Amino acid sequence: MKRDEIDLRSAARLSVAPMMDWTDRHCRAFHRVMTRRTLLYTEMVVAAALVRGGARHLLAFDPAEHPVALQIGGSEPKELAEAARMGANEGYGEVNLNVGCPSDRVKSGCFGAVLMREPERVAAACAEMIAASSVPVTVKCRIGVDDQVSEEVLPDFLTRVRDAGVRQVTIHARKAWLKGLSPKENRDIPPLDYPLVHRMKAEFPDLSISINGGIATLDAAAEHLEGGLDGAMIGRAAYHDPASVLLRADSQIFGAEDPCERAEDAALRMRPYIARHLEAGGRLHDVTRHMLGLFTGRPGARTWRRTLSEGTGRKDAGLELFDAALEHVTLAAA
Template sequence: MNGRNDSNAASAARLSIAPMMDWTDRHCRYLHRLMSRRTLLYTEMVTAPALVRGDARHLLRFDAAEHPVAVQLGGSEPAELAQASRMAADEGYDEINLNVGCPSDRVQSGCFGAVLMERPELVGDCVAAMIAAQPVEVTVKCRIGVDDQVPEEVLPAFLSVVRDAGGRRVAIHARKAWLQGLSPKENREVPPLNYELVHAMKREFPELHVSINGGIGSLVEAKTHLDQGLDGAMIGRAAYHTPTDVLLEADRVIWGDMPPLTSAEEAVEVMKPYISAHLAEGGRLQQVTRHMLGLFSGRPGARGWRRVLSEGANRPGAGLELLDTALGQVEGASRSAA
């Protein structure tokens, strides 16, 4: 069990990194935490059935250094979500989030994710059961609506149900989800953003902590939303693909704190002990370094860094020497550019 950190997840949620399937695993989160002490980190979605019926408690594994960290659960059966929430609380998470935003076919078939926007009363039952089952704060991540719903009508009604069930914090992806006709990737890009509606929800529900998600590509954009009255901003793909731009300055820009690291090179160096331990446990280099490919994005040598790691990190026996070779691509390019 990981001891829960004293950090207030609601305070950390001024800036958070969105839960992203296949991306925000424990290795990714460890890297991100090294780059920002304050930002709230989320797991990939973990389904309640996998935890409760599938004996998949290993999916909740995380390093104590990741705090403050939230687990995102997927499900639609209140008793099952309550049991999964107890398991997550026992593991030491700082927040338990219910997924009401994922539009994938697999999620729909399980009657959870964005399809639950059509069943707000069930969401309320789930949230109430999760809150009653354990002591950790329960939050909701949702869309502004799905399919032919009118967001200006359904979103305030949905938030009312969440509030009445005891929810106090929501993250709203400012796009509709189209459950038919668009892929999950297209659902992150095609439906138009409606930031103003999310801001309107904060004005209508001042008692709720409201974070905005969707299309936010920089700390400047995140800070603009905060300055306009929202409680939090959630960044997804930009934080993953350009972590140095987003995370290294996050503590300074959002909280006025000194950043823990000064450069991408330093991030590589401080990751080495973690990588060594992972390799010693039988892990592969690629499992960690795939999350580090964007560290030098926009800098001379970035392409060489990505190429060396992409081509070599999955080979048997690949170790820290490959990381040094990749770093040499950046250092060589920097000298040439000087």
């Protein structure tokens, strides 16, 4: 699919969250064989790495990944604007600003969730990014951080980014506790407040609002859509159990035909991609590490994971190892 053939707003009905060290181009290629319609996101790319570090390779992606969005992190408006321009010129259909990540690395760089404390800076950055980008600029945020009162902070934040020109926001329905909780704990411990996000849609009908946090199934995503939200974003569940989330995404969420019937079909459709990657000098593990959860809950799943995990560490590991792992699953299902 080409970018101009895709309604990004429609694609955002279901999206796979940007996840550091996970949603790289190989992961996105794998997810795309299971769903043509779901919006995919890159890992967060630091604006400074693009603008000052010359790391243009971080923007590399295959047009077959569309619809795909670039997520960037930073806090300096001019730098973010230049990074957004670069992303748009590279061919991404959307540029998303990270205002939700609670990791120590982003806190020390004064971006991510800590920016919930500086809505004026976020709004200024969004305005600069919109002026520089030829594609939509969106925001992913939390409902607040630390001791902020979410019911007060979130409406003010949304007002400011909307007034800056943003038309689409994804809200992780948890606070981020920057003091006392690890990034992992921040994904589970702060309580979810789905009703607050739904109230924000009622209060800001002109914004396209997607919800994130704790959504693990297509049924749960559909429930939020039926409740009036414009989109649902699934994170770890789409990575750890991709077949259960993505194989029926196109039919259940978009009313379209699913490209794959079975997890086995998805594995076989990845074989030519893996072959090209190996021929280009890549390693099997680069791709298959994202596929370990493909047969979760199925007979043979443990052997599939073990074969790929243990064998792909060898530099000479090739398609024969992948085929052997898949054969174990096929025999277990027989």
